[in-house]
Amino acid sequence: MSDTVDPARGPRPAVVALDVGGTFVKWLVADERGVLRQGSVETRAAAGPASAFAVVLDTVDTALSAVPATHRPVGVGVAVPGTVDERRGVCVHSENLGWRDLPVAQRLREHTGLAVGFGHDVRSGATAEARLGAGREVPDQVYVSVGTGLAAALLLDGRMVSSGGYAGEIGHGGALDGAPCVCGGRGCAETVASAAAIARRYTAASGVAVDGARDVLARARAGEDVARRVWDDAVEVLSSLVADLVRVTGVPHVVIGGGLVHAGEDLLGPLRDQVRARLTVHPDPRIVPAALGGTAGSWGAALLGWEASGADLGPIVAAYGDAARRPA
């Protein structure tokens, strides 16, 4: 029944959503009830900024041609990494994609003729968690994404904060010494506490190649000293970051997302204890794992598409929540 055209009402509305990463572009087609089609393609970022943007346009076309005949596309939602100014619709800078001052929203509007919602990958993920996942009904919260990189999104008084794209860029800066960072600084949190840094620091200290932070954690659990030290350093830096986020924003709720959250209580247990030790006048925040996993960015992009189309988000959020929280 859901895949037939209602002759009285015509084809049903659908959106196309893209979560653009440095390695893959994940796409999906969704109607108000949930996902209809999905897939992913390689970003080919190494081939240059223009090539990466061409892949984005091709992927939008692929997704649009995957919209079933029973549906008609009403909007496009796209989330990208880097410094993203949602208000202007511009990717100010993306290290991963090589983009600089790229008017993504306008280019996509011209390409598709559709309403376009454009956002930042971490803020899109945070929006999805806040509406569908681990942050529902909480007006003041931060979302911390710990994966290859490290960044936060601030939802304050129910509104996502952007500050021209620079809000939540906690992975870089703050320190005056420490290990050199890709950003040109030293001792940035991303050099110690990202999933990539955990693997890199372990290999640098032990000479042993590992399969990511998960492998380092397994070695720490097995009692290996170097692995334990590297893991504990990461948790300590993360604790300091989360405590700073809470001190500055005052939020009572912190959602931890990104690949590292798969460590579960090995991460969250000591993180809660150490954040608590660093807070004195602030109430202890709830620190909870993200509920949507790797799909948060795509769900967020779909919501961006619906919002741009002018749809009423209420029933969509209700329907998506059930689908999004279902274990994959």
Added chain:
Amino acid sequence: MSDTVDPARGPRPAVVALDVGGTFVKWLVADERGVLRQGSVETRAAAGPASAFAVVLDTVDTALSAVPATHRPVGVGVAVPGTVDERRGVCVHSENLGWRDLPVAQRLREHTGLAVGFGHDVRSGATAEARLGAGREVPDQVYVSVGTGLAAALLLDGRMVSSGGYAGEIGHGGALDGAPCVCGGRGCAETVASAAAIARRYTAASGVAVDGARDVLARARAGEDVARRVWDDAVEVLSSLVADLVRVTGVPHVVIGGGLVHAGEDLLGPLRDQVRARLTVHPDPRIVPAALGGTAGSWGAALLGWEASGADLGPIVAAYGDAARRPA
């Protein structure tokens, strides 16, 4: 002309505003064009929480009876220190006043029968700076008040952030060691970088009593080593705080207020350099001194009163701006 009743329109509207501090309650009566009457009374906080609140009610009565016969009071604005939840109208906790979970807004409404605007002293000062002073026309900014205490206010996307009263409480927490702080923590920023801490640390290190941070700065300027070290420590801690504020919120504009800003370029010069050194991916923020000085809290309280009364703030802000920025 301004002090006569227009027979066609009746008495003109006025508000009563209180800036409640631990030592003095400053009050004023203002109409849409500026201040009509003002004064201050001792808070007598040492006599206990109930006494301090009785002083507030008395001061409201004093101010109301000072409203000229040509005017009629339409609102009351009150700013208080501590943890203030504007949404609920409650002072959650004020160390200085001894208040805990005091429903200030409701009590004042019952006492006066007028519309009441209730706020936090630092956020009120920040609102005044943002509308009348050094933060005009800037939607994303932070205000840092460095005086007896140390706290910040966050204006993001044109809206003041509160998070139940805990936003911007950067003076406490964050560290795990250092000097003991009144909050029960160790190494809090307030133990090094507040105006009070600068005087206290100098006296502890030198055995010499001083007349506040101003005196310490004068000794540092004169080449005294201990004073220089104490001053530089304070600037370093402040730089770290301001850099954290910018990293978390992404704002391009920082207003420094409170007593310490009278140090001028001795504070702002090294602060700008050190904040810049700590930022890598964020653009260097503008760091500017507050424009309204010690009157920011009172102007902010007056705006709270007008807002509560339902008045159109546009013309009031325009008229107040000229008055507020005039050197006292």
